[in-house]
């Protein structure tokens with residue numbers, strides 16, 4: 001990926017579907033002086049995504065895109081990305097799978113945060129799987145997005161110990177805290 005030149009920040013879009021705690025965290029990171037990114041666009045596939053409130057709070061443009069027809073949805077998104085000169089896409093709890101074609105158009109410029117120690121537990125219910133399998137460790141990963149789900153090159157991971165008393169809920173909470181440290185660190189790693 002292109003290195004940061006001078007003080008120009010990488011124009012970034014964050015894609016969400018839910019609560020948006022990672023979005024909020026990325027916005028806070030982006031407004032730090034030394035951050036390599038600025039967040040210029042929020043995309044959600046649903047108007048019910050709670051994270052959309054950060055669009056108002058931080059004055060960032062948002063677009064809600066209906067994914068009933070993926071081809072049309074992605075075409076619309078591409079148009080917005082080009083208009084806003086977006087150079088990085090951060091998926092943050094985005095629950096739709098992007099097409100091969102879309103990913104190709106933004107090759108090497110889409111990253112995702114996933115709540116497991118990839119390549120373990122791709123897809124959903126990662127915390128449940130880790131607990132049911134009596135794993136000693138769990139964690140989160142930031143990786144490049146490729147056409148194969150949760151399989152692109154890993155940029156960075158954070159690992160935590162699973163305690164005997166941990167439940168799916170407590171584990172999810174602890175890992176989310178780590179996610180908020182990991183996503184900015186992974187972005188710094190790409191651009192510094």
Ligand code: GRF
Pocket residue numbers: 016018019020021022023051092093094113114115140176179
């Ligand atoms: C996070 O656990 C992330 O790893 C996963 O979806 C969750 C999104 O949480 N992909 P939030 O909406 O950022 O709070």
